[in-house]
Amino acid sequence: MQADFRGRYGPWALVAGASEGLGAEFSRQLAGRGLNVGLVARRAPLLEALADELRASAGVEARAITADLADPAAPGRIVDRMLDVEVGLLVCNAAFAPAGAFLERPLEDHLRTVDVNARAPLALSRLLLPDMVSRGRGGVVVMSSLSALQGAPFLAAYGATKAFQLSLSEALWFELRGSGVDVVDVCAGAVRTPGLEEAAPGGAPGALDPHAVVRAALDGLGRGPEIVPGALNRVAAFALRRMLPRQTAVALMGAQARRLRP
Numbered sequence: 001m002q003a004d005f006r007g008r009y010g011p012w013a014l015v016a017g018a019s020e021g022l023g024a025e026f027s028r029q030l031a032g033r034g035l036n037v038g039l040v041a042r043r044a045p046l047l048e049a050l051a052d053e054l055r056a057s058a059g060v061e062a063r064a065i066t067a068d069l070a071d072p073a074a075p076g077r078i079v080d081r082m083l084d085v086e087v088g089l090l091v092c093n094a095a096f097a098p099a100g101a102f103l104e105r106p107l108e109d110h111l112r113t114v115d116v117n118a119r120a121p122l123a124l125s126r127l128l129l130p131d132m133v134s135r136g137r138g139g140v141v142v143m144s145s146l147s148a149l150q151g152a153p154f155l156a157a158y159g160a161t162k163a164f165q166l167s168l169s170e171a172l173w174f175e176l177r178g179s180g181v182d183v184v185d186v187c188a189g190a191v192r193t194p195g196l197e198e199a200a201p202g203g204a205p206g207a208l209d210p211h212a213v214v215r216a217a218l219d220g221l222g223r224g225p226e227i228v229p230g231a232l233n234r235v236a237a238f239a240l241r242r243m244l245p246r247q248t249a250v251a252l253m254g255a256q257a258r259r260l261r262p
């Protein structure tokens with residue numbers, strides 16, 4: 001099975017937002033499945049330590065690529081660092097999630113949210129997909145969120161970028177069907193990561209373990225445009241999308257996000 005995965009999505013993966021949380025877990029599981037990994041984030045020491053760990057524990061190659069994905073030039077520079085190898089899998093995982101009322105956050109925060117969460121995944125996908133399509137194999141995993149399913153008060157820009165990610169992934173999934181390249185959007189509920197701990201000290205009810213979420217995401221490649229990890233989250237997603245009036249869904253999301261630390 002490991003050989004199948006590597007043959008389908010290897011030999012290199014590029015993980016955006018790899019220094020901690022879900023991105024570090026993606027990197028560990030991909031290395032465990034035999035892929036070499038390009039690790040992208042801003043904190044170089046964390047990336048270097050993770051790269052050393054992956055080389056030692058999984059015997060794969062790993063590259064630490066320090067970059068701020070809010071910089072519009074970053075995706076091009078990152079892809080340039082991988083030009084000598086075949087990137088068969090892109091994981092768009094990095095995110096900026098400024099909590100608080102829209103008018104209480106500066107414009108710069110909202111624009112940064114759009115650059116990191118929407119512009120960068122779009123650019124990385126557009127830059128890496130042509131080679132995957134011409135090879136007839138590859139994949140893209142996009143870490144989105146249940147906040148994509150309706151407006152997310154007190155996380156307004158973040159929720160809007162997650163909806164952008166969901167829409168983009170679904171469209172690419174359709175356009176690339178039959179090309180050998182799989183695209184999957186991961187609509188995650190709460191996951192126990194440093195990012196969640198910072199926003200919601202003490203955690204969130206029903207938060208999942210990163211290991212289970214990443215395994216579901218990787219196993220979801222090739223099985224449809226979207227997955228929702230966790231049975232309770234699937235019930236929540238069904239209710240938010242199909243059962244509740246839109247206003248109620250927005251209000252429920254707002255009640256959750258209002259508690260997050262700005």
Ligand SMILES: NC(=O)c1ccc[n+]([C@@H]2O[C@H](COP(=O)([O-])OP(=O)(O)OC[C@H]3O[C@@H](n4cnc5c(N)ncnc54)[C@H](OP(=O)(O)O)[C@@H]3O)[C@@H](O)[C@H]2O)c1
Nearest residue numbers: 017019020021022041042043068069094095190191193195
């Ligand atoms: N945790 C949850 O409850 C949850 C729920 C739903 C969806 N998600 C989604 O899952 C993904 C990962 O979440 P997480 O909780 O693991 O996040 P996290 O713990 O905050 O980690 C975010 C990662 O992205 C990197 N990053 C952030 N801004 C960046 C930038 N400007 N340039 C480059 N790298 C950047 C961070 O590294 P540096 O700081 O070193 O740059 C870090 O490696 C996100 O897309 C998030 O929206 C998470």
